[in-house]
Amino acid sequence: MSKVQTARIQPYDASTPDRGGRAVDAALRRVCIVGASGKLGQYMVEHALQRGYEVVGVCREQSVHKLDRFRGRMTVMPGQTNDPELIRRAVAGCDGVLTVLVPWGIQQYASGTAQAVLDAAEERARLVFSCGWHITRDGQDTYSRFFLTAVKAFGRLARVVRLGEIDDQVEACRRIFESKRPWTVVRGSNLEEGASQGLPVWSRHVGDPVLHSNRTRRVDFALFMIEALSNPALIQEAPAIVGCRTSSALAHASDRPS
Numbered sequence: 001m002s003k004v005q006t007a008r009i010q011p012y013d014a015s016t017p018d019r020g021g022r023a024v025d026a027a028l029r030r031v032c033i034v035g036a037s038g039k040l041g042q043y044m045v046e047h048a049l050q051r052g053y054e055v056v057g058v059c060r061e062q063s064v065h066k067l068d069r070f071r072g073r074m075t076v077m078p079g080q081t082n083d084p085e086l087i088r089r090a091v092a093g094c095d096g097v098l099t100v101l102v103p104w105g106i107q108q109y110a111s112g113t114a115q116a117v118l119d120a121a122e123e124r125a126r127l128v129f130s131c132g133w134h135i136t137r138d139g140q141d142t143y144s145r146f147f148l149t150a151v152k153a154f155g156r157l158a159r160v161v162r163l164g165e166i167d168d169q170v171e172a173c174r175r176i177f178e179s180k181r182p183w184t185v186v187r188g189s190n191l192e193e194g195a196s197q198g199l200p201v202w203s204r205h206v207g208d209p210v211l212h213s214n215r216t217r218r219v220d221f222a223l224f225m226i227e228a229l230s231n232p233a234l235i236q237e238a239p240a241i242v243g244c245r246t247s248s249a250l251a252h253a254s255d256r257p258s
Contacts, residue, residue: 027124028095028229030054034081034117035100036074037063040130040191043222044098045070051226058090082112088120096126096229101172114172118179126235127176127183128228130221133206133214135173135187137238142207177238184228185238191218200224201249202239213246220244 031048035041036057048055049070057067061078070076079086081099091097099117101110114129121127133141176183189211196219203210224241228234242249 028053028126030056030094031096031098031229032056032058032091032094033098033100034058034087034090034113035102036076037066038100038102039218040222040225041100042066043219044225045074047222047226048098049073053096056090056094058086080109082109082116084116084119087113087116091117091121091125094122094125096128097121098225098229099127099129101129101131101169110169110172111175114175118175118181118183121181125182126229127181128225129173129176129183129185130225131169131173131185131187133187133189133240135170135185135238136206137173137177137185141205141240173238182235184234184236186221186225186228187238187240188221189214189216189240189242191216191221193218196220196223197243197245198223199227199244200241201244201252202241204237204239206240208240210248210252211240211242212248213242215246216241216243 028051031053033041033044033048033055036045037059041057041059045055045057045067055070055074057070057074057076058081059067059076059078060080064076064078067074067076077086077090081087097117099113101114117127117129133143173185176185187206192215194217197217198220200216200220200223201210202224220243221241224239228239
C-alpha cells in the first residue's frame with residue numbers, strides 16, 4: 001500500500017489571508033454554480049445564499065423547474081453545461097465557480113464542461129469541481145478490489161446503454177490538474193441524505209484510514225465545496241472527503257494528541 005497523507009480536520013478560517021495578503025472570503029461576492037439543479041447543486045445554492053453571495057446557476061432547460069424555490073433569489077441560465085458560450089456568459093464577473101462534473105452522456109459532457117469553465121472563468125476566480133473517489137491525481141490512492149470492480153462495471157454498463165462515460169470524467173480532471181488556475185477538485189465518498197453533520201474531513205489520498213467509513217451527507221459535500229472557495233490551503237488540491245461524524249473520522253480525531 002502506498003503511503004497516504006494525514007487528514008487535516010481543523011475547520012476553515014475565512015479570515016486567513018490568501019497569497020496576496022488579503023482575507024479570501026472578502027473577495028467573494030458573486031458565484032456561479034454549474035449543475036445547479038441536481039441534488040448537490042441545490043444544496044450549494046442554499047449554502048451560497050445563506051452566506052449572502054449573489055448566485056448564478058446553470059442547468060439543463062428541462063431541469064429549471066427544480067430551482068423554483070429559489071426564484072427571485074438567484075439568476076438561472078438554462079442550457080447544456082458544456083456549451084462554451086453559455087458558460088462564458090454565466091461566469092462573467094463571478095469570483096468563484098462551483099462545477100458538478102457528471103459523467104452523463106457520450107458526448108464528452110464532463111470534459112467539455114470543465115474546459116468551458118477553465119477557458120471562460122475570470123482570471124482571479126476560484127474554481128471548485130466535484131467528482132468521486134475514483135479520480136486520482138498522482139496515482140497514490142489505494143482502492144479495494146470491490147471498489148475497482150464496481151467502478152469498472154458501472155463504466156461498462158454506462159457505455160453500453162449510452163448513459164455516460166466514466167473515462168470522460170477522468171479526462172475532465174486531467175485537464176483541471178494540468179491547469180495553472182486556482183482550482184480545487186473535491187472527491188466525494190458514497191453519499192447519503194440527512195441533516196448536516198458539519199464540515200467533512202479530508203485527506204490527499206484514498207486509502208487513508210480516516211476515510212474508511214466511505215460515507216458523507218450530501219448537504220455536507222456541498223458545504224465543503226462552498227468552504228473551499230475561501231480556503232487558500234485547498235488551491236490545486238484534490239481532497240478526498242468523508243463525513244466528520246463517521247466512525248473512521250471520529251476514531252482519527254480521538255487518536256490526535258490533545
